[in-house]
Structure formats: structure tokens, C-alpha cells
Amino acid sequence: MMGMGELGTNIGSVLASLMFVWAIFKDHFPYRLRGHIEKYIQKLFRFVYPYIEITFHELAGERLKRSEAFSAIQNYLSTKATSQASRFKADVMKESKSLVLTMDDHEEVPDEFNGVKVWWVLNKHVNKSQSMSYFPVSDEKRSFKLSFHKQHRELITGPYIEHVMNEGKAVVVKNRQRKLYSNNPSKNWHGWKSTKWSHVFFEHPATFDTLAMESKKKEAIMKDLKKFTQGKEYYKKIGKAWKRGYLLYGPPGTGKSTMIAAMANFLNYDVYDLELTTVKDNTELRNLLIDTSSKSILVIEDIDCSLDLTGQREKKKEKDEDNKEEIDPIKKKEKEESDNKSSKVTLSGLLNFIDGLWSACGGERIIVFTTNHVDKLDPALIRRGRMDKHIEMSYCGFEAFKVLANNYLDIDSHDLYGKIESMLGETNITPADVAENLMPKSDEEDVETCLNCLIEALEEVKKEEARKKAEEEEARLKAEKEEKEKAESAQESVKVDENSANSVVKENGFHKEGDAVGVDT
Numbered sequence: 001m002m003g004m005g006e007l008g009t010n011i012g013s014v015l016a017s018l019m020f021v022w023a024i025f026k027d028h029f030p031y032r033l034r035g036h037i038e039k040y041i042q043k044l045f046r047f048v049y050p051y052i053e054i055t056f057h058e059l060a061g062e063r064l065k066r067s068e069a070f071s072a073i074q075n076y077l078s079t080k081a082t083s084q085a086s087r088f089k090a091d092v093m094k095e096s097k098s099l100v101l102t103m104d105d106h107e108e109v110p111d112e113f114n115g116v117k118v119w120w121v122l123n124k125h126v127n128k129s130q131s132m133s134y135f136p137v138s139d140e141k142r143s144f145k146l147s148f149h150k151q152h153r154e155l156i157t158g159p160y161i162e163h164v165m166n167e168g169k170a171v172v173v174k175n176r177q178r179k180l181y182s183n184n185p186s187k188n189w190h191g192w193k194s195t196k197w198s199h200v201f202f203e204h205p206a207t208f209d210t211l212a213m214e215s216k217k218k219e220a221i222m223k224d225l226k227k228f229t230q231g232k233e234y235y236k237k238i239g240k241a242w243k244r245g246y247l248l249y250g251p252p253g254t255g256k257s258t259m260i261a262a263m264a265n266f267l268n269y270d271v272y273d274l275e276l277t278t279v280k281d282n283t284e285l286r287n288l289l290i291d292t293s294s295k296s297i298l299v300i301e302d303i304d305c306s307l308d309l310t311g312q313r314e315k316k317k318e319k320d321e322d323n324k325e326e327i328d329p330i331k332k333k334e335k336e337e338s339d340n341k342s343s344k345v346t347l348s349g350l351l352n353f354i355d356g357l358w359s360a361c362g363g364e365r366i367i368v369f370t371t372n373h374v375d376k377l378d379p380a381l382i383r384r385g386r387m388d389k390h391i392e393m394s395y396c397g398f399e400a401f402k403v404l405a406n407n408y409l410d411i412d413s414h415d416l417y418g419k420i421e422s423m424l425g426e427t428n429i430t431p432a433d434v435a436e437n438l439m440p441k442s443d444e445e446d447v448e449t450c451l452n453c454l455i456e457a458l459e460e461v462k463k464e465e466a467r468k469k470a471e472e473e474e475a476r477l478k479a480e481k482e483e484k485e486k487a488e489s490a491q492e493s494v495k496v497d498e499n500s501a502n503s504v505v506k507e508n509g510f511h512k513e514g515d516a517v518g519v520d521t
């Protein structure tokens with residue numbers, strides 16, 4: 001089939017000849033007639049060339065910023081160009097992991113939408129003249145030209161362009177290098193090129209496949225996340241902000257941080273790691289949260305250690321101490337200084353932003369809180385709606401062990417599995433400890449050595465647990481004994497008191513009797 005380029009060339013050469021002839025003879029025509037003739041030439045042009053062309057320039061706006069539409073089209077066409085074009089430009093993305101091919105300059109790429117054919121060409125225009133300008137101006141001006149038959153104007157300018165933009169943006173999300181952001185202290189927020197968040201590329205290798213956890217629980221979490229990402233319309237329908245909160249709780253080393261990395265990799269989201277202790281007040285917190293993008297996970301680790309988040313109880317205790325310190329002026333000053341340095345972020349501030357602010361700035365955000373002590377948190381903070389899903393990260397069970405053994409030793413089964421299973425049932429060992437024992441420490445260590453190493457560690461943990469239990473039992477018995485002794489000695493003293501009281505009564509009685517005797521006598 002004839003390409004748009006060929007067709008254009010043929011029609012173009014006919015029209016060019018026509019224009020050439022007209023340019024030679026136009027001066028011989030009276031001025032009034034010239035206007036009429038030009039109008040008819042235009043009509044003829046439109047008749048002979050029934051195509052519409054739309055140009056999308058790369059640099060647009062007053063400051064010549066790169067146009068979003070241009071980038072979206074470029075990304076959209078990168079998926080088409082691979083199968084349609086014959087000349088490409090190559091670019092390496094994601095640290096040499098994937099090659100992205102884009103169409104070369106002046107290459108034509110056809111596309112089809114609802115059975116309608118369109119053609120894209122990337123044009124490049126080099127500007128010869130140099131100018132001095134405050135804003136950097138590129139000498140090279142690139143633009144995409146979209147051509148299609150005029151009878152499809154509605155379809156192409158409406159749904160097709162929208163489709164190109166959406167697909168283009170999706171390609172960006174897929175190809176982008178994800179980032180791990182951490183908040184900067186606010187004293188660095190001002191000045192040239194300052195940012196509230198600094199980032200590094202997010203390269204954590206954890207995935208749900210490598211996460212040691214019961215498979216049922218793991219699947220439920222993955223389904224939950226998937227449902228969330230597909231829920232744009234649903235959240236709109238029920239009138240809720242498109243966000244979801246997760247609370248991960250469990251002892252240290254049970255994989256809370258690993259789970260967050262697996263979530264980010266699963267969803268292809270950026271991660272914002274919010275260190276609350278460096279946030280001075282609620283205003284700063286709001287500014288930080290506004291500055292996050294959608295398709296991201298906001299992480300607040302160890303929430304129980306993050307200052308005043310647990311609510312009013314801590315404050316009350318502090319106040320009692322304050323009263324004592326007010327008497328000592330040196331202590332008072334020290335306290336004021338440390339108060340200024342420390343964060344004044346409050347529980348209510350955080351909750352307000354999560355509930356309100358994000359509802360306003362729209363979508364697709366996940367917030368994950370982690371804690372080692374779920375019982376320390378204020379129930380208001382972790383109620384459903386704020387922390388929608390509570391996930392307990394527990395000690396290593398046999399199923400979790402099998403995942404780790406597969407990760408670290410590439411095995412599915414072994415003779416020692418039976419023993420390990422029964423030992424795991426009796427002890428509390430974290431996945432982090434299991435992982436450390438399963439990891440070969442030298443080339444000489446084979447599977448059996450590593451499994452035996454784990455068994456030894458389990459025996460050690462078991463002994464330690466037994467020792468602790470015995471200690472606790474001993475302490476309990478001691479406390480009981482002390483309690484009993486106390487009670488006995490209390491009883492004893494009551495008895496002594498009673499006896500001495502009796503003897504006083506007796507003595508008094510005797511005197512009375514004596515008195516009586518005396519009276520009698």
C-alpha cells in the first residue's frame with residue numbers, strides 16, 4: 001500500500017508545479033481577480049489533498065518547556081516504531097537493563113485506530129540563526145506531524161489523541177526508573193535547586209516471590225493491592241479518596257521493610273520514606289505530603305518511636321515532669337532548646353493530612369506504617385479507614401522457611417526438612433535469623449551444612465527460650481514466695497498487735513478490778 005509519504009510526494013509535486021505557474025503569472029492578473037483565483041486554488045488544494053495535518057512541537061509555552069504531549073507521543077510511538085519503522089534511535093534505560101527504540105528523524109510510522117489509518121512523522125528543523133536569550137533555546141526544533149483523512153477528524157482529534165496520550169504515559173510509567181525518596185530537613189528547603197525530598201534510584205530486589213510468608217496470606221495481600229490499583233472508578237463511585245493504608249506490625253527482623261520493597265516492586269510505585277523526627281511541625285509535614293506524586297507508597301517506619309504520635313498519654317506524663325523542672329531555670333532552658341530541636345508533628349496533624357489532603361489532591365497512593373509494638377499505638381491512628389489493612393509479620397513458620405530455603409539454597413525438599421518443621425513449631429525465630437543461617441558463608445558450605453547450621457541455631461533458640469522460661473518461672477515463684485511471706489508477716493504483726501492490745505486491756509481490767517477492790521476496801 002502507498003505510504004502517506006509517497007502519496008504526499010505525488011500530490012505535493014502536482015501542487016508545487018501549480019503554485020510555481022501561479023507565482024509566475026499572478027502579477028499579470030488584476031488585484032481583485034487574484035484574490036478569487038487564490039481562493040479557488042486553496043479549494044482545489046483541499047479537494048486534491050483531503051488530509052488533515054496536526055503538528056505537535058517539542059518545545060512549547062513561553063519558557064519553551066518540553067511539551068507533555070510530545071513526550072507522550074514519542075513514548076507511544078516507541079512501541080509502534082519497533083514493528084513498523086526501519087530506522088531507529090536507541091536509548092538505554094534502567095541502568096543498561098532495557099533498550100528503548102524510538103523512531104528516527106523523518107521516519108514515517110503508520111498507525112491504526114478503530115480501522116482508521118493515520119501516519120506519524122518526526123520532523124526536525126535546524127535553526128541557523130543564533131540568538132541571545134535568558135532561557136536556553138535549542139537550535140534543533142522537533143515536531144511530530146500527524147496526518148489523517150479529513151472524514152475522520154472527530155475520531156482522531158478526540159478519542160485517538162486521548163488514547164495516544166494515555167498509552168504514552170503508561171509507557172513512561174513502565175519504563176521509568178523508580179525512585180526512593182527521603183525527606184530533607186527544612187533548613188535545606190530554600191535556595192537554588194533546593195528540594196524537599198532527595199532521591200536515589202530504587203533498586204531493592206525483594207519481590208513477593210522471595211518474601212517468606214504463608215502463601216495464603218501473601219496471595220491475599222497481592223490481590224488486595226491489585227484490586228486497589230484497578231479501583232479508580234470504584235473509589236470515585238463510593239466517594240472515597242483513592243488511597244489505602246497498611247499497618248505492618250511484628251517483631252524486628254520479620255520482614256516489614258522487605259514487604260514494603262516487595263509492594264513497590266509489585267506495583268511499580270515510587271517510595272517516599274518519611275522520617276518524622278526531622279519534620280519540624282504540621283506545616284512542614286503538609287508541604288512534604290503535597291510534594292509527593294501519585295503512584296507512590298508513603299512509608300512511615302517505627303511509628304511508635306515517632307514522638308508524640310501515640311497521643312495524649314505521653315504529653316500528660318511530660319507535663320508532670322515539666323512542673324518539677326520549672327523550678328530549676330537551667331533545666332528549663334535545656335528543655336526549651338531540645339523542644340525546639342525536636343519535632344512538633346502531632347497525631348492529629350498526620351491524620352488530618354492523610355484523611356483530608358490526599359483526598360483533595362487525588363490518587364493512587366498507598367501509605368504504610370510499621371511498628372514493633374502495635375499495642376502502643378493510639379486506636380484512633382490504626383482504625384480501619386486510616387489503616388485499612390493490618391498485616392501481622394510473624395515469626396518464621398515452615399512455609400516461610402521453605403521460601404527462604406528456595407531463595408538461599410535453591411532446594412524444594414531435603415531429609416532434614418521434617419526435623420526443621422517440628423523445631424520451627426516449637427520455637428520463635430525470625431525470618432531474618434533463618435535467612436542468615438541458611439546463607440552459605442563460604443564455597444565449602446553445602447546445603448546440608450547450611451541446614452545443620454539452622455538446626456543448631458534453632459536448638460540454641462530453644463535452649464534460650466527454655467532458660468528464659470525457667471528464669472521467668474523462678475522470678476514468678478520468688479515473687480509469689482515474697483508475697484506470701486509479706487502476707488504472713490502482716491498477719492503476724494496483726495496478731496502481735498492484737499495480743500499486745502489484749503494484754504493492755506487485761507492490764508487495764510486488772511487495775512479496774514484492783515480499783516474495785518480498792519473501792520471495796
Ligand SMILES: Nc1ncnc2c1ncn2[C@@H]1O[C@H](COP(=O)(O)OP(=O)(O)OP(=O)(O)O)[C@@H](O)[C@H]1O
Pocket residue numbers: 210211212213250251252253254255256257258259372393431432433435
Ligand atoms: N519475611 C521475610 N522474607 C524474606 N526475607 C526476610 C523476611 N524477613 C526478614 N528477611 C530478611 O531479613 C532482613 C531484615 O528484615 P527486615 O528489615 O525486612 O525486617 P523488619 O521487620 O523491617 O525489621 P525492623 O522491625 O527491625 O525494621 C532482610 O534484609 C531480609 O533479608
Ligand SMILES: [Mg+2]
Pocket residue numbers: 256257258301370
Ligand atoms: Mg524495618
